[in-house]
Amino acid sequence: MNLRRFAGWIQFSVPTTAVTATFLLVFLATGCGSSSEGPATITFWSWVPGIKDEVELFNDTHDNITVKYVNAGQGADEYTKLRTALKAEKGVPDIVQIEFQYIPSFTQIDALADISQYGANDVKQDYVGWTWSQVSDGDKVYAIPQDSGPMALLYRKDIFDKYGLEVPKTWDEFASEAEKLHRAAPDTYMTNCAANDGGWMTGLMWQAGARPFDVNGARISIDMDDPVSMQVAEYWQGLLEDGSVSADPDFTNDWYAGLGKGKYATWISAAWGPVFLKGVAGESKGKWRAVPLPQWNVGESVTANWGGSTSAVTAASEYPEAATEFAIWLNHNDKSVDMLTTEGNLFPVLESKLTSPEFANASSSFYGGQKVNSVFIEASDEVDKGLEWSPFQDYVYAQMAEKVGAAAKGDTTFPEAMEKVQSSVTGYAKEQGFKVE
């Protein structure tokens, strides 16, 4: 057909097609939206493996609520998507998995709903105390705790036996055993100082009693260089200088291989560590054992937490009551918590599950038959209460990784690095409009 006829055809057909297409889109869009009658459909973002089963169980047993499960990525990936959705004010899920240390970041931007008005406080007593204080602010509740990571020490019994090492009960003992090992076997390290891992480092300082942040609305006090944190920094600086601990980044291929091949005699880890180790260091099966974390003072039993998450309800949710019901059910219902523990490998924060005999007595061949859970159950009780997080924890962690990473390389010292972190975090807080005390 010639061009003139083509132009004529276009002139007629394009507007018509456009109109029809718009009609169809509008029709389909409204058709896909949730109807005002029928069950409430709520969206749930989580990365826990196997949590789909719990969602299905809930949907089967609840007629008036349908939960749509979406895996939006793990940790930082999910938070990035959440922030994007919040900014766009579209596509925000109703319930979302958020780790303890990031809850203040989201309450700061008013992204989470106060679910105390939907009965969240009814289950307060059933959870480990410090986990509830991390998800609440007075009577206001922002999330239901799901799992935690109380810290303890995993060590290689075979290496300890080979070099005649004693299981350290204090950090002093840990340092002297480290020196002993280093002299006997220069290629084997007592442990790895993961200077890239803000969560790990914060956990160690937490155990010593650090209180880096105190947030009161628009006022914040930042004490990352307080004497307690400096004590921990100086301790690890000593070990690094001696060369008795390595400074490899954790959660890399090299590090997994190191764990399996016996490069590290211990791993300062958390309650999710045992199952994780099984997955990445399979060749060292049967050689690991768990004991409580070394203490700063003889006779104490204090530990800290590394990791763990919650189910939070967003302020943008159209069905906050239904969302709260699901969030509570997921983390409180016996069957659901059972599945989370066994399939999701989450360490429970529900007191009834923690104290159940079958959980405490589960023995593991990877740990030479030791009842590993009992070590961490004990630790769960000993987590030092009262640590508060900043509303910009990703920035803090990134600064720690950068500055302490430089110290691990030898460019500076760990204590100096903490001072640098203190000043950059203070500067950032001021830039963000906080009044820093």
Next chain:
Amino acid sequence: MVTQGARSTKEGGERSDVSGSSRRRRQAVIPYLFLAPFLILFATFLILPLAYALVISVFADRLVGGNVFVGFENYTQALGDPAFWDGVRRMIYFGIFQVPVMLGLALVFALLLDSGAAWFTTVFRLGFFIPYAVPSVVAALIWGYLYGPTFGPFSQIADYLGLQAPAFLSDAWMLPSIANIVTWEFTGYNMIIMYAALQAVPREVRDARAVDGAKPWQIALYIRIPLIFPAILLTGVFSIIGTFQLFNEPRILQASAPGVITNGYTPNLYAYSLAFVNQEYNYSAAVSFALGAVVVVFSYVFMLVTNRREVGA
């Protein structure tokens, strides 16, 4: 165009209801209709995001206080930001070594292929180009594994041979390691561009010179290279732009060497970290535009210098 006009006037008598000017207008619209799909996508995915970034770069969204208009404050901060300029300096240092090596290799390969036998050409053209077909994220992951200090293949082989493998992911070796990955990825791509240009050089020119008694390397240096100079210029500009925008490789390697690759290692990585770690989207937008300005300046200077040389010759 002329024939169309002739046709329409011939048929103009039949369609007396349509005036001449509206017909001309319709014909003028047609090219845009063909361009429309591209223009719509271009506007949606390039112009609109740029405009959005420009708008937010003059604001600051603070954790306390919300969205505030700050004018050029973000830009002045970027221009005075040591992390930004460190990244730019690092990229200049990187580019000075990596780009000539890569383009030199690409040129040599292109010349070889152009003068080679048929089977040689096909096999090696494909072989050199395959690294470009590998997504750069995958390439960085593979090389990150190869570079592993204790359990990576290179170290293990060196260990077995009793040698000391260089610490690929250390401070001193990180830039050369990344340069290696980038060269491996993009030599093939640049080679194809130059090879295509070489194919366009008429055989008579080369044959004439050969008859005159010029040796192959002289032919290459004095005839073929100058004739494909526009293609070399093109690859040069692309490489400069690509060097300043380096992101994938440092980002992937950051997980294996977090102490070496800081959040401001390259300007692009800095902009990314500002947005997704520091939640400073506005400042990140300003840094991105600042980087864009740096790239424009360098590309322009490069083209100016090379154009002057061409004109002079």
